[in-house]
Amino acid sequence: MSDALKKSLANVRIVLCEPHHAGNIGAAARAMKTMGLSRLALVTPRDFPSDEASRRASRATDILDAAIVCETLSDALSGAAFALACSARTRELAVPQTDARHAAARLIEIAHTQPVALVFGNETYGLTTGHVNLCQLLATIPANPDYASLNLAAAVQVFAYELRQAAMSGAPESKPRKLAGHDELEGFYAHLESALAETGYLNPEQPKKLMQRLRRLYARAELEREEVNILRGIIRTLRQPKKS
Amino acid sequence: MSDALKKSLANVRIVLCEPHHAGNIGAAARAMKTMGLSRLALVTPRDFPSDEASRRASRATDILDAAIVCETLSDALSGAAFALACSARTRELAVPQTDARHAAARLIEIAHTQPVALVFGNETYGLTTGHVNLCQLLATIPANPDYASLNLAAAVQVFAYELRQAAMSGAPESKPRKLAGHDELEGFYAHLESALAETGYLNPEQPKKLMQRLRRLYARAELEREEVNILRGIIRTLRQPKKS
Structure with missing residues (x-):
């Protein structure tokens, strides 16, 4: 105070x-x-x-x-x-x-x-x-x-x-978060897009529409650097063959 | 009023x-x-x-x-x-x-x-x-x-x-988004958690920490109903066997 x-x-x-x-x-x-x-x-x-x-x-x-x-x-x-x-x-x-x-x-x-x-x-x-x-x-x-x-x-x-x-003269917001940079974000989107293309989930007629939707979703979240790493880890792990 | x-x-x-x-x-x-x-x-x-x-x-x-x-x-x-x-x-x-x-x-x-x-x-x-x-x-x-x-x-x-x-002061949002309800969100988190557990990506020592991190990320995004469907579709598709 x-x-x-x-x-x-x-x-x-x-x-x-x-x-x-x-x-x-x-x-x-x-x-x-x-x-x-x-x-x-x-x-x-x-x-x-x-x-x-x-x-x-x-x-x-x-x-x-x-x-x-x-x-x-x-x-x-x-x-x-x-x-x-x-x-x-x-x-x-x-x-x-x-x-x-x-x-x-x-x-x-x-x-x-x-x-x-x-x-x-x-x-x-x-x-x-x-x-x-x-x-x-x-x-x-x-x-x-x-x-x-x-x-x-x-x-x-x-x-x-x-x-x-x-x-209170404009109290500071909670501590600043370490946001992911442009290149990290683009690396994530490229990784996600290629994984989705590989499985055929992307509509070949409208490949951009789904990615735009996902970009909008993650833009709202204002991803942190570490979160991008977690999401890319998840993409990799989900693509692994199922354990028997 | x-x-x-x-x-x-x-x-x-x-x-x-x-x-x-x-x-x-x-x-x-x-x-x-x-x-x-x-x-x-x-x-x-x-x-x-x-x-x-x-x-x-x-x-x-x-x-x-x-x-x-x-x-x-x-x-x-x-x-x-x-x-x-x-x-x-x-x-x-x-x-x-x-x-x-x-x-x-x-x-x-x-x-x-x-x-x-x-x-x-x-x-x-x-x-x-x-x-x-x-x-x-x-x-x-x-x-x-x-x-x-x-x-x-x-x-x-x-x-x-x-x-x-x-x-009393706020005007309604220009175009309200159709947010996912509590039950849809919990269904998504449960789906994601089970997929990550299946691949062994979740640390069995600290299963809650990763899920908490992911909840925070998606809470910031304020997911729409349709976005939850897309994300669940992505989890399902990524778990499919790779095409040769």
């Missing part, structure tokens, strides 16, 4: 307003830690600390131990340069609105240098208008209009995931 | 292999429904149906009611044109690998016209190599390297979210 990535994510505070179920607090802490977030603030939680929260946090209890408990959302936002309200529903009269992905990108932009907050509401009634008005942006997770009710910890997971994605 | 979006998501099957906690099955069903997914398959669940699963599913119990229970992953994949293995860790010798976002885009491309599957492993030990080998692509959720342990239902939520995002 790069230092810049760590630093941006360390500037993000997750705020849960009036969470009802201790299990959700623990699951939210776990979701945060999987994405490299560590700062948790709880506004008047009904049941915290609790064994259920610790159990559901799995190995993320360090985040629960460091969590701060506040009397008001305003207290929880103290020092934050920007606050994002996360909501299942859009609102008539409120702050600007966007989706989770765009909101995460904006938040990380700011978090490179300044503390920011993501605010989640209660499991049953969400965020009040008063809560939302303390934030600078409202974001929703695009969901099934017939059932948009994400579990609280699941919503934290999606936002935390989007934050990490935004903070 | 547009018809095309609905249709793509209806073609997606979520497969949970050997889930241990009933609560996770319920939470996964809820995560699915929030993103418009509906098909759930369970491979030898420890505890299902159960009250705990229904409780955690909230108002997504219709998905639990319609879930199918299978004896093997192969059964659960029957009829799927493409299977994606979701894993917390990358692997040395396996199918091609990518991240959740790219995998979701690819899966939805295919799901416009054909059934696909997303496969999740057990809470403790994840997917076995045998499981992964039955899939065409392996995807990981980019996570904190010091703690990458997403809860099972949280991982389902992230993938379901990415699928919906991909389905």
Whole structure:
């Protein structure tokens, strides 16, 4: 993990307003830690600390131990340069609105240098208008209009995931493969074609059509050098006389 | 929700292999429904149906009611044109690998016209190599390297979210290819393996390693049904006695 990535994510505070179920607090802490977030603030939680929260946090209890408990959302936002309200529903009269992905990108932009907050509401009634008005942006997770009710910890997971994605500057793909060169590929196709001609499998009327098909198939596979050797070994071995 | 979006998501099957906690099955069903997914398959669940699963599913119990229970992953994949293995860790010798976002885009491309599957492993030990080998692509959720342990239902939520995002933005593939189904692919691998065993080309000490290599190669090619027929024709013809 790069230092810049760590630093941006360390500037993000997750705020849960009036969470009802201790299990959700623990699951939210776990979701945060999987994405490299560590700062948790709880506004008047009904049941915290609790064994259920610790159990559901799995190995993320360090985040629960460091969590701060506040009397008001305003207290929880103290020092934050920007606050994002996360909501299942859009609102008539409120702050600007966007989706989770765009909101995460904006938040990380700011978090490179300044503390920011993501605010989640209660499991049953969400965020009040008063809560939302303390934030600078409202974001929703695009969901099934017939059932948009994400579990609280699941919503934290999606936002935390989007934050990490935004903070990662184009992570490199898995390690580069050693691809077969042009001559190796052509050697393979020639070998295959001659073996197929020998058995009469190639249609003498349209010898090119089958080979074109096979070329297309193996082109999609982007063959590695070693794989070409394996395939040629297979052609040779299959042409051997059957063992009795 | 547009018809095309609905249709793509209806073609997606979520497969949970050997889930241990009933609560996770319920939470996964809820995560699915929030993103418009509906098909759930369970491979030898420890505890299902159960009250705990229904409780955690909230108002997504219709998905639990319609879930199918299978004896093997192969059964659960029957009829799927493409299977994606979701894993917390990358692997040395396996199918091609990518991240959740790219995998979701690819899966939805295919799901416009054909059934696909997303496969999740057990809470403790994840997917076995045998499981992964039955899939065409392996995807990981980019996570904190010091703690990458997403809860099972949280991982389902992230993938379901990415699928919906991909389905909302992606146009259907210009000319969809008719991919070989799970059963056709397994028939091809079995045919190839027996031919190679017959000639002695397979190392009897490590019979699995070569087949794994070949599976990876052909998984990248995303074989069409007709291509599988051609390859099996080639195996048969190469085994014929040489013409004099």
